[in-house]
Amino acid sequence: MVSDAIVPLLLTLKVASLATILASLVGVALGKLLGRKRTLTRDVAESLLTLPLVLPPTVLGYYLLVVLGRNGFIGGWMMRWFGVSLIFTWQGAVVAAAIAAFPLILRAARASFSDVDVQLENAARSLGASESEVFFRVTLPLAWRGILAGALLAFARAMGEFGATLMVAGSLPGRTQTLSLAIYEAVMAGDDARAASMVIISLITAVALLIVAAQLLQRRKHT
C-alpha cells in the first residue's frame, strides 16, 4: 500500500523543490526590482504578477499550454532549437508549479525588503559597499526570514498543485503523476484504500514541513 505512494511522493517532492527554487529566484529578483516605493505603476505590476495565484489553476494551465505548446511562443522556439517540449514531462510540471507558486514569494520578498531599515543600507553604502554588496550582505540577510516564510508557502502550494499540472504535464503514472493527481486517480478508480494511504502520507509530509519551517524560522534571532 505504502509503496504505491512512494513513487508519486518522491516525484511530488522533486517537482515541488525545483519549482520552489525556480520561484524563489524569480520572486526575489522581481520583489527587489519592484522596490520599496509604492507607485501606481509598481502596484499594478505587482497585481499582474500575482494573477497566477488568484486565477483558477485551469486557466493558468490553459495559458501555459498556449505558451509552451508546440505552436506556442516559447514551446515552438524550444522545439525548433532544442527539439524538446515541456508538455507531458515532469519538467513541465515544475514550470506549472513554479508559476502557480511564485507570487507568494514575490509578495513576501517585496514586503520583507521594504521592512529593511533604509538607514542600514545607507550605512553600508557609506562604508564603500556596491549596490550588489548592499543587497547580499545587508538587505537579503535581514529579509530572509520573511522570504523563507513565503518560500514555504510556495512549496506547500507547489506540492498541492493540481489543475495547471494536469493540463500541462498530464497524469502519467511514474512520470508526471504527483501525489495530488494520484489521489484523484485512485478515488476515480474506486481504489479507496490506496487513496487513503496517500492521503495519510500527504498529511505526514505537510506536518513534517511545518515543523521544519518553525525550526528554521526560530533559529538565530538577533534582529
Place this chain on the structure above:
Amino acid sequence: MMRIAVDIEKTLRDGSREFHLRMRFESDADVTVLYGESGAGKSLTMQAIAGLIRPDKGRIVLSERVVFDAALRIDVRARHRHVGLVFQDYALFPHLTVRQNIAFAQNRGWLNRRTVDKESSAAMANMQLDTLADAYPSDLSGGQRQRVALARALAAHPQLLLLDEPFSALDSDLRNRLRDELIERHRRAGIPMVVITHDADDVAAFGGKVVRVRDGQVVA
C-alpha cells in the same frame, strides 16, 4: 586641511507640507558643529554631504574635490565619497557581530565573513571592544553601540567624519563621558568631523566652527 563647502537647495514634499532646505556654509575647521532644533534640516544636510540624498540644486566640495554639482551633473556615489557616518541611532547591522560590523568596510564581496583582518582587530582593541567582538548589537549598551559605530566608520578610512546627534540616545552621565572620549579619539585620529547637535553643551565642548541652522537655513 579639509575644506568643506556646501551650497545646496532641496525641496521636500510630504502631502501638502513643504520643506525648503537652503544650506550654505563653508568650513575648514577640524570640527564643524551644525547646531539647531530637530527638524531644522541638519540631518538632510548630512545625508546630502554623504551622498545619500540628491539636492535639487547647488554644489558640495570636500577638500578640493567636487562631489556634487547639479549644474555640471556631478554626483559622486556615497560609496566613493569617503565620508564616514555615525547615525543618530547608530544603524549597526543587527545580523552581524561587533567584529563583523567593524570589518564591514574592509571585507569586500557578497559574503559577510566570520574572520577578520588584522587592521580591524587592531581597531577593535583600540576602541576597547575586543571582549565584545562576538556580541551582537542587540546585546550592547548605548555607549558600546556608539563606540562600535565610530570604529566601523573609522575603519573605512574616511576623509571626513559625520556624526548625527551622537549623544542624544544616551543619558547625561554617559553623554559627558563619551563626549570627552570622542573629542580625545578625534584628536588622535586627526580626521576632520562635522557634528550635528541640538544640545548647547555639545557646542561648548566641541568648539570649532559653529553653523546655526533654523528652518532649513543657516542663520548668522
